[in-house]
Amino acid sequence: MIFVYLFLSLLAAVATAEDGSRAWLRYAPVPQADNYRSHPSSIIALNSTKSSPVYTAGQELQHGIKGIFGKQLGINGTSNSRPAIIVGTVDAYRKAYGNFDEADGLEEDGFFLSTEGDNVVIVGQNERGALYGAFDYLSRLAQAKFSTVSYVSNPHAPIRWVNQWDNMDGSIERGYAGPSIFFQNGFVVTNTTRVAEYARLLASIRINGIVINNVNANVTLLSSRNMDGLGRLADAMRPYGVQLGISLNFASPQTFGGLSTFDPLDPAVDAWWANITDQIYTRVPDMAGYLVKANSEGQPGPLTYNRTLADGANMFARATKPHGGIVMFRAFVYDNHINETNWKNDRANAAVDFFKDLDGKFDDNVVVQIKYGPIDFQVREPASPLFSTLRKTNTAIELQVTQEYLGQQCHLVYLAPLWKEILEFDMKADDRPSKVKDIISGERFSRPIGGFAAVVNVGTNATWLGSHLAMSNLYAYGIMAWDPAAQSEEVLGSWIRLTFGFNRDVMDTITDMSMKSWPAYENYSGNLGIQTLTDILYTHFGPNPASQDGNGWGQWTRADSFSIGMDRTVKNGTGNAGQYSPAVAQVYENINTTPDNLLLWFHHVNYTQRLKSGKTAIQHFYDAHYEGAATAQTFVKQWESLQGKIDAERYEHVLFRQTYQAGHSLVWRDSINQFYYNLSQIPDEAKRVGNHPYRIEAEKMALSGYRTYAVNPFHTASGYTAIVTTSNSTVGTATANVTFASGTYDVAVNYYDLIGGKARYELSLNNRTIGQWTGDLEDKLGHAPSIYLDGHSATRITFRGVEVNKGDILKIVGKPDGIEPAPIDYISFLPPGVAD
Numbered sequence: 001m002i003f004v005y006l007f008l009s010l011l012a013a014v015a016t017a018e019d020g021s022r023a024w025l026r027y028a029p030v031p032q033a034d035n036y037r038s039h040p041s042s043i044i045a046l047n048s049t050k051s052s053p054v055y056t057a058g059q060e061l062q063h064g065i066k067g068i069f070g071k072q073l074g075i076n077g078t079s080n081s082r083p084a085i086i087v088g089t090v091d092a093y094r095k096a097y098g099n100f101d102e103a104d105g106l107e108e109d110g111f112f113l114s115t116e117g118d119n120v121v122i123v124g125q126n127e128r129g130a131l132y133g134a135f136d137y138l139s140r141l142a143q144a145k146f147s148t149v150s151y152v153s154n155p156h157a158p159i160r161w162v163n164q165w166d167n168m169d170g171s172i173e174r175g176y177a178g179p180s181i182f183f184q185n186g187f188v189v190t191n192t193t194r195v196a197e198y199a200r201l202l203a204s205i206r207i208n209g210i211v212i213n214n215v216n217a218n219v220t221l222l223s224s225r226n227m228d229g230l231g232r233l234a235d236a237m238r239p240y241g242v243q244l245g246i247s248l249n250f251a252s253p254q255t256f257g258g259l260s261t262f263d264p265l266d267p268a269v270d271a272w273w274a275n276i277t278d279q280i281y282t283r284v285p286d287m288a289g290y291l292v293k294a295n296s297e298g299q300p301g302p303l304t305y306n307r308t309l310a311d312g313a314n315m316f317a318r319a320t321k322p323h324g325g326i327v328m329f330r331a332f333v334y335d336n337h338i339n340e341t342n343w344k345n346d347r348a349n350a351a352v353d354f355f356k357d358l359d360g361k362f363d364d365n366v367v368v369q370i371k372y373g374p375i376d377f378q379v380r381e382p383a384s385p386l387f388s389t390l391r392k393t394n395t396a397i398e399l400q401v402t403q404e405y406l407g408q409q410c411h412l413v414y415l416a417p418l419w420k421e422i423l424e425f426d427m428k429a430d431d432r433p434s435k436v437k438d439i440i441s442g443e444r445f446s447r448p449i450g451g452f453a454a455v456v457n458v459g460t461n462a463t464w465l466g467s468h469l470a471m472s473n474l475y476a477y478g479i480m481a482w483d484p485a486a487q488s489e490e491v492l493g494s495w496i497r498l499t500f501g502f503n504r505d506v507m508d509t510i511t512d513m514s515m516k517s518w519p520a521y522e523n524y525s526g527n528l529g530i531q532t533l534t535d536i537l538y539t540h541f542g543p544n545p546a547s548q549d550g551n552g553w554g555q556w557t558r559a560d561s562f563s564i565g566m567d568r569t570v571k572n573g574t575g576n577a578g579q580y581s582p583a584v585a586q587v588y589e590n591i592n593t594t595p596d597n598l599l600l601w602f603h604h605v606n607y608t609q610r611l612k613s614g615k616t617a618i619q620h621f622y623d624a625h626y627e628g629a630a631t632a633q634t635f636v637k638q639w640e641s642l643q644g645k646i647d648a649e650r651y652e653h654v655l656f657r658q659t660y661q662a663g664h665s666l667v668w669r670d671s672i673n674q675f676y677y678n679l680s681q682i683p684d685e686a687k688r689v690g691n692h693p694y695r696i697e698a699e700k701m702a703l704s705g706y707r708t709y710a711v712n713p714f715h716t717a718s719g720y721t722a723i724v725t726t727s728n729s730t731v732g733t734a735t736a737n738v739t740f741a742s743g744t745y746d747v748a749v750n751y752y753d754l755i756g757g758k759a760r761y762e763l764s765l766n767n768r769t770i771g772q773w774t775g776d777l778e779d780k781l782g783h784a785p786s787i788y789l790d791g792h793s794a795t796r797i798t799f800r801g802v803e804v805n806k807g808d809i810l811k812i813v814g815k816p817d818g819i820e821p822a823p824i825d826y827i828s829f830l831p832p833g834v835a836d
């Protein structure tokens with residue numbers, strides 16, 4: 001029978017599109033399902049209220065077992081059919097079956113799962129916990145883990161939220177997967193199907209709250225029509241145990257409520273917030289709470305009235321307290337107009353400077369939400385010193401699943417290892433073990449609440465995040481918020497099995513690519529603790545190291561012609577190292593004990609500074625950029641080795657992105673290396689930088705209808721120059737004689753793909769067409785677009801295995817469209833194994 005079930009469900013699986021919408025909840029048939037002998041034959045869900053997560057658990061078990069085993073179980077159906085899967089809360093279980101001793105070990109949201117007896121028993125401390133247990137059981141089955149188990153699982157911390165940065169008009173700040181699932185045209189959506197699906201996905205990784213709107217909050221969320229909408233959204237999420245939260249704009253009493261002030265100590269303001277809060281809780285009785293970004297990046301806040309940040313936070317705390325709500329108050333407060341001329345100025349000091357005197361002054365239902373590092377989600381940062389500064393205040397860590405500075409889902413970057421480094425970092429407060437994970441859970445400083453928030457920014461795209469592989473980050477976030485002791489690679493392994501199945505090569509290859517991905521990205525973007533070197537003034541995507549300096553944002557590198565880095569020492573610099581506990585401060589204060597990967601974060605050094613590896617800093621830059629980009633090239637080949645081993649739909653989608661990443665990693669490599677070579681004039685010992693023997697520069701070709709163009713930033717073009725058509729209606733032609741030896745080459749064209757036009761290109765050799773393409777990546781990739789020729793729009797297309805004869809005439813015809821003048825940087829003729 002099982003064979004038949006498997007066969008039928010395999011057919012069903014083939015018929016289901018692998019568009020990513022099912023994420024890790026595919027419930028695909030598993031191999032060796034017949035090992036699972038004692039199939040329960042029914043499900044007993046100890047609650048029939050449809051909004052109950054226990055009811056949901058019953059439905060989910062039915063759905064999952066149908067997918068995995070092809071077997072339809074009744075829910076309570078023939079209520080005595082045994083063995084059964086019993087799911088419910090402790091209370092309901094006791095009522096139905098009497099004693100339940102394991103309850104003692106359960107904490108809020110925790111669950112007990114046992115497959116030991118005849119029945120499978122899943123008991124949650126609360127309804128949500130019961131659902132988590134059901135998902136855990138299904139995850140085991142879907143991974144063919146059929147062994148007998150019995151265990152209790154409790155969360156590391158009570159707050160496990162995601163933050164969406166969705167705007168009322170439906171756009172998403174730093175979102176790379178299409179428009180909002182929550183808002184459209186200024187209003188909460190009416191169709192909540194996708195919201196419920198998102199809640200289900202989050203419940204399966206034990207996330208219990210979603211703040212649905214941008215921290216740069218729009219007051220129109222508080223209109224009565226939108227408040228009604230919040231009620232609808234909460235209704236859609238409630239069966240999954242996911243609570244709704246919202247971001248608020250501090251100035252609302254004035255800009256929306258018509259009061260003359262938004263002073264947090266003005267009684268009228270207090271009353272206004274109490275009223276609004278009551279109105280929201282009328283619609284959403286179980287609202288999780290508020291998230292507030294105040295006095296940050298132009299947002300209003302209490303400082304306008306000379307009130308403290310604690311005064312501001314406590315105002316919201318008073319309003320939500322009667323309803324059991326909490327207030328997440330962001331520590332991301334800093335002045336974005338600081339003067340770089342002053343060597344001692346440092347944005348990294350801001351959070352501790354603003355908050356240290358407020359410790360103990362926040363109400364009990366306030367949680368200070370702290371970004372993992374002192375600056376802003378950079379590829380490498382030390383843990384924020386605020387974690388060990390606040391001892392009498394609840395805290396939570398803020399992570400980013402959306403890859404704002406980390407390739408925007410167009411580069412594979414598996415983030416769990418980054419998060420682990422921070423979570424496991426020992427802040428050594430009072431010389432006692434003080435890991436970040438134990439501070440934010442409330443354990444280390446005996447705080448009642450605390451936990452995790454991650455900016456996620458899913459959109460309407462079927463893949464949720466715009467990229468299939470990026471979903472490992474969302475999965476890992478949930479798993480680690482529940483259990484930070486989980487190992488990055490094991491979490492990844494579960495995700496791969498659930499997402500792509502059991503093929504050994506698939507497992508090994510995606511594991512290898514993912515585990516190499518953060519180091520690779522760090523290598524070809526910003527290494528040695530110099531942040532990401534993305535363009536911080538425009539898209540946060542492509543390279544532009546100069547954008548870090550010369551402005552008030554304080555993400556400075558202080559690079560000049562002979563030195564680089566932020567001097568954050570106490571003895572001669574900004575004093576930031578001194579914000580850590582003495583045992584940690586001592587490590588960072590001394591250049592000899594500072595790890596190389598944070599060297600330029602804490603120290604200003606000459607490019608010729610020797611690292612612990614023995615290399616100079618500048619040579620490390622060059623080498624790392626070559627190594628990182630070389631690794632990104634191997635991801636393409638690794639992925640191609642999986643052809644036929646996963647479904648074609650996801651295979652093609654991922655291949656497209658890996659190919660893009662390989663090309664863009666070369667843009668990064670050359671751009672950063674050209675920039676620092678230009679600045680330091682120190683040559684690369686390996687003579688690679690500025691030396692590209694396989695390239696034909698477009699500007700050196702014979703041009704007709706094309707003209708040369710000085711690209712800005714200069715280092716984002718090979719030889720600093722590209723070509724563009726002479727007008728937006730002139731077809732351009734560039735030709736050159738091929739002088740390379742005859743043979744087979746991969747021919748790569750580096751060009752710029754701008755938003756605002758879809759230029760067309762044709763590449764030929766002796767009038768033999770090698771390839772044609774369109775500049776339409778803005779429709780396919782989802783990263784922040786650019787209207788310029790720069791490091792964001794620079795990209796590459798490669799034609800493999802082209803027969804080339806010495807003396808061939810190379811020709812590119814470019815047809816501009818809109819504002820896109822068919823820009824071309826260079827053409828590479830690459831012998832096997834060469835990436836240039």
Ligand SMILES: *[C@@H]1O[C@H](CO)[C@@H](O)[C@H](O)[C@H]1NC(C)=O
Nearest residue numbers: 044045046047048058075076
């Ligand atoms: C299943 O039966 C139990 C009692 O045996 C009851 O509490 C529960 O509401 C029922 N669930 C459903 C989904 O009907």
Ligand SMILES: *[C@@H]1O[C@H](CO)[C@@H](O)[C@H](O)[C@H]1NC(C)=O
Nearest residue numbers: 047049051052053089092127
């Ligand atoms: C069933 O679920 C509803 C909604 O969550 C809840 O109010 C009720 O207390 C639950 N009943 C039992 C017996 O668990």
Ligand SMILES: *[C@@H]1O[C@H](CO)[C@@H](O)[C@H](O)[C@H]1NC(C)=O
Nearest residue numbers: 168169185186187218219220
């Ligand atoms: C707030 O949202 C409304 C409705 O979408 C929009 O008209 C307005 O411009 C937004 N305000 C801000 C400051 O973004």
Ligand SMILES: *[C@@H]1O[C@H](CO)[C@@H](O)[C@H](O)[C@H]1NC(C)=O
Nearest residue numbers: 190191192193194195197460
């Ligand atoms: C609601 O959205 C879902 C998923 O996006 C879609 O399948 C469904 O057709 C929509 N329902 C209505 C009534 O538009």
Ligand SMILES: *[C@@H]1O[C@H](CO)[C@@H](O)[C@H](O)[C@H]1NC(C)=O
Nearest residue numbers: 274275276277278279280282
């Ligand atoms: C809030 O204020 C409005 C208008 O001032 C009033 O009509 C309403 O009753 C108040 N609501 C609550 C819950 O206090």
Ligand SMILES: *[C@@H]1O[C@H](CO)[C@@H](O)[C@H](O)[C@H]1NC(C)=O
Nearest residue numbers: 261263302303304305306307
């Ligand atoms: C805040 O304090 C400063 C100096 O202490 C004073 O100049 C300013 O007027 C005060 N602002 C308000 C709104 O009270």
Ligand SMILES: *[C@@H]1O[C@H](CO)[C@@H](O)[C@H](O)[C@H]1NC(C)=O
Nearest residue numbers: 337338339340341342551552
């Ligand atoms: C920065 O400080 C320097 C030295 O004090 C001063 O000359 C300069 O005008 C300041 N720049 C700005 C933008 O305030």
Ligand SMILES: *[C@@H]1O[C@H](CO)[C@@H](O)[C@H](O)[C@H]1NC(C)=O
Nearest residue numbers: 343344567572573603604605
């Ligand atoms: C000390 O700080 C000054 C700026 O005040 C800087 O020019 C100098 O390079 C620093 N010295 C060292 C050893 O880092």
Ligand SMILES: *[C@@H]1O[C@H](CO)[C@@H](O)[C@H](O)[C@H]1NC(C)=O
Nearest residue numbers: 561562563605606607608609
């Ligand atoms: C750094 O380089 C400058 C300029 O070449 C030189 O004066 C200084 O001595 C160097 N510092 C160190 C620590 O090597």
Ligand SMILES: *[C@@H]1O[C@H](CO)[C@@H](O)[C@H](O)[C@H]1NC(C)=O
Nearest residue numbers: 701702734735736737738809
């Ligand atoms: C290619 O070489 C031929 C013969 O040497 C020359 O006449 C022609 O101008 C060259 N074309 C280009 C595009 O450089």
Ligand SMILES: *[C@@H]1O[C@H](CO)[C@@H](O)[C@H](O)[C@H]1NC(C)=O
Nearest residue numbers: 460461462466779780781782
């Ligand atoms: C998802 O987004 C990508 C771009 O990020 C696009 O290529 C693709 O067509 C989108 N798919 C859906 C179903 O929206």
Ligand SMILES: *[C@@H]1O[C@H](CO)[C@@H](O)[C@H](O)[C@H]1NC(C)=O
Nearest residue numbers: 727728729757816817818819
């Ligand atoms: C070309 O540019 C002009 C001026 O910027 C603009 O008005 C025109 O629409 C553009 N033409 C095309 C085909 O995009």
